[in-house]
Amino acid sequence: MKNLFKLTCFLLLGISSLQGQTNSISGKVTSNGEVLPFINIYLKKTKLGTSTNENGFFELKNIPNGNYTIVASSVGFKFKSAKITVSGNQKIIKNFNLNENNSLEEIVISGTLRPVSKSNSPVPVEVYSKSFFKKNPTPSIFESMQNVNGVRPQLNCNVCNTGDIHINGLEGPYTFVLIDGMPIVSGLSTVYGLTGIPQALIERVEVVKGPASTLYGSEAVGGIINIITKKPTNAPVLSTDVFSSSWGEINTDIGLRYKLSKKTQGLLGINYFNYQNRIDNNKDGFTDLTLQNRISIFNKVNIERKSNKVFTIAGRYVYEDRWGGELDWEKEFRGSDVKYGESIYTNRWETFGTYQLPTSENISFQFSANGHYQNSFYGTDSYNAEQLIGFGQFIYNKQIAKRHDLLLGLAYRYTFYEDNTFATLEKDGITNKPSVTHLPGFFIQDEIALNTQNKLLLGARWDYNSLHGSIFSPRVNYKWNSKDKADIFRASVGNGFRVANVFTEDHAALTGAREVEFDGELDPETSWNANLNYVKKINTENSFITLDASVFYTYFNNRILPDYETDPGKIIYANLDGYSVSKGISLNTDITFTNGLSINAGATLMDVSITENGIKTRQLLTESFSGVWSISYKFNSNFSVDYTGNLYGPMRLPLLGEKDTRAANSPWFSIQNIQATKKFTNSWELYGGVKNLLNFTPAANSINNAGNPFNVGINTEQNPELAFDPSYVYASNQGIRMFLGLRYTIF
Incomplete structure (x- = not known):
């Protein structure tokens, strides 16, 4: 009894001692003098963690005595850590200054x-x-x-x-x-x-x-x-972004975080875009920019579970009414030959989510579904279509013997498609038969850590298309990194496949300007790809530099390409009787200076070719060179300037025969923009600038025979170069314009 009494006293003293521990760590997280909200703060190898509030402050409480590593991290910033020892009811202050763009x-x-x-x-x-x-x-x-x-x-x-x-x-x-x-x-x-x-x-x-x-x-x-949306737990309570341009465009983005219960949080987003200004700066009689009225509503719900397993579900609805055409076109002319217009009504819904099964193993069920309904007129040609897609997959992730990270997946996709074109007609040419495709599949992936510097990824997938049979897709990836991860080399070889539906993918097939023709049954495309990638990270006293270079090569069999050139009055779709190759080299550089200057630039040099009957040609509407840049300078935490732009080399363009007076290739062109942003408080932000500084627009005669869109009095078979043709396009007709916007955020 005496020993029992001593043991009880000892336990009570221990519990009292633990309850009395009030060790805490607090601090502030900034970047270039600007506070950072919603930065993740946690102690390594523990369950203790939090995030900074709207003012960049954080606090971790009730920390047991011991040695810890505290980490501050967030996407878009270089994570930082520090070793800390706590004991004797300490209150430690630890501030972090994070650097941007350590990708x-x-x-x-x-x-x-x-x-x-x-x-x-x-x-x-x-x-x-x-x-x-x-x-x-x-x-x-x-x-x-x-x-x-x-x-x-x-x-x-x-x-x-x-x-x-x-x-x-x-x-x-x-x-x-x-x-x-x-x-x-x-x-x-x-x-x-x-x-x-x-x-x-x-x-x-x-x-x-x-x-x-x-x-x-x-x-x-x-x-x-892959577009990653915000988590409801980390999103601001309210975020709004409204801007307008001198052309009359108005865009509004609203994000709202809400709580349905203690364990159920949601994120509501609304986007509204409106443009109703008829502009014809190139004087061809057609709108330079389509008139649009679009609304999108997005909702994402995250449900917390006792097991801390994931359960999230989201949905989106989009409605759009857009039209372009002759300046005096009205809704009453829709589908008629009085005035030419292309009018598109789109209704679309989507839902998707992830549910981790309540098992001891890491098994997730992911699902998505969408319905797309379209009612369109391209001049007098109508295109009405309905598409329903359902998708679901189980994913099992298992760590085996520390070296193997195994991923198994079982997937199924259902596709229903129906339209009013010959694509879904029976052989009798009268009866409409919707296309229904079942696509079950299985995939396996093993990520093997050979050692701390070498990693090998092996993967394979088998699918069974109900229309085309079995399809097998393997891949191999290899990665090496230096001990400090300043140098990373990757090599990959993989296979890809695609089952095409022309009318859902290629807008040119819908315009009515050319007759669409299929040359035989369209078999699935297959491709083999090889890629080499090298990343170099250089940190100096005043800068952080990342260089990223890649060499790529893709070889296609059964490539499905639109043929504009065999018959100028037609677009002929067929599997390529030959092969197609896409190859090139790209270089990205990301430089961040401690003085507030940051530079992100990249260039891609490529050759995309088609070889048929021993003749090699460049692919239509494909540039051989492209470059992009983004140069930003923060004068202080409240004022910054951004200069962005791109540069494209010539592209081969579709012509209406040898007598077509339009240029066979596009010119070199560049779209450049400048913006200034002023932050007044943590909540208010004003921005504005100029888009398309060089006022580049394509040639005024890009739409061939714009004055006669219904080809009245023209024999287009004898004189194809006189036909109406809007498919000669490589850039927007929208010229220079100013813009002004306002952001308001409640954290």
Whole structure:
């Protein structure tokens, strides 16, 4: 009994001692004198962590005695750490000053489908933070990509201004666009779905160049663009961004964080864009910029669970009414031959989410679904389409023997597509038969840590397309890094595949200006890609420098390309009887000086060619050189200037035969912008500047025979060069303009 009494007293004294520990660490996080809200602060190898408040302050309380490493980190900043010893009810003050743009330590998920620091990823992933896109504000993520090296937003129509995103010279259908890792933008929305994503909710954008079909399946041939939205727990209570231009564009972004309960938090985003100004500066009788009325509503809900496992679900709705055409076109002329106009009504819904199963193993279920409904007229030609896509996959992640990180996936995609073109007609030419595709698949990936400096990634995927049969996609990635990770070398070889649906991907097929013809059944495309990547990090007393160089090579079989040249009155789609190659070299440099100057620049030199019947030609609408830059200077924590721009080399353009008077190649051209930003408080920010400083626009005769859009009195077979043709397009007709915007944030 006596011993029991002593033991009880000892335990009570121990508990009292633990409860009495009031060790704490507090401080402030800044960058170049500016406070940083929502920076992650945590003690390594513990569950103790927090984030800075709206004024950049943090505090960790009730820390047991011991030795710790405290870390401050956030995407877009170089993380910093410090060793701290606490004992005897200490109150320690520790401040951090973070440096921007150390991209090597950013967390990425797109390359391997699991969170990993960028320097540890065997797949080269480029990361662009929200601050990068603020340097050249735009109404949509489509336009924002114009300052990313090797990525070019391509307009596909002079009249309605729809477009897609090219990666390393490959057209939009080869680019797989995801939101929070889920395949949302595909098919019809490759053309129309890249607008309307509220940029106030975007945390960062990850870009992977080269085939990623092993993880993502069909369409991920040229690369992927993964739009990562903010977490409800880290987002501001309210964020608004409104700007207008001298052309009359008005764009509004609103983000709102809310709580449904203690464990359920949400993030609501609204984007509204309106442009109703009929401008014809090139005097061709057509609108230089389409008139648009678009609204997008986004909602994301995060549910906290006792197990701390993930459960998040999100949805988005987009409505857009856009038209372009003759200046005096009105809605009453829609579908008639009185006045030429291209009018597009789009309704689109999306939902996606992730649910970690309540098991001891790391198993997640990811899902997405979308419906796209389009009602369009291109002159007198109508295009009505409906597309439904459902996607789900289970992912199992298991660490085996410390060296192997195993990832297994089981996926299924359902696609329903119906339109009023011959693409969904039966052989009798009368009965309409919607296209239904089932695509189950299985993938496996093993990330092998050979040692601290060498890593090998092996992956393979098998899919069964209900229309085309089995498709196999393997890949191999290798990474080496120096001990201090100042040098990183990566090599990869991979396979990609794509099952094409022309009418959902190529806007030129819809315009009605040329007759569309299919030459035989379109078989799936396949490609092999090789990529070498080298990253060099140099830190000096006054600067942080990152150099990133890549060499890429992609070889295509069964390439599906539009043929504008065999018959000037037609667009002929067929599998290439030969092969196609995309090869080149790119260089990125990111330099941040401690005096407030930062430079981000890149250039890509490439050759995209088609070889058929022994004859090699350059691919249409593909530049051989492109360059981008972003130069920023912070005069102080409240005032900065950004100068951004791009430069493109000549592209071969589609002509209407030898007598076409338009130039066969586009000129060298550059779009440059300048912006000044003034921050008044942590909440108010005013910005403004000039876009397209050089006032570059394409030639005034880009729309051929704009005065006779219905080809009245013209035999276009005998004189194809006299036909109306809006497919000769490589840049926007929108010239120089001023813009002014205001941001208001409540943290």
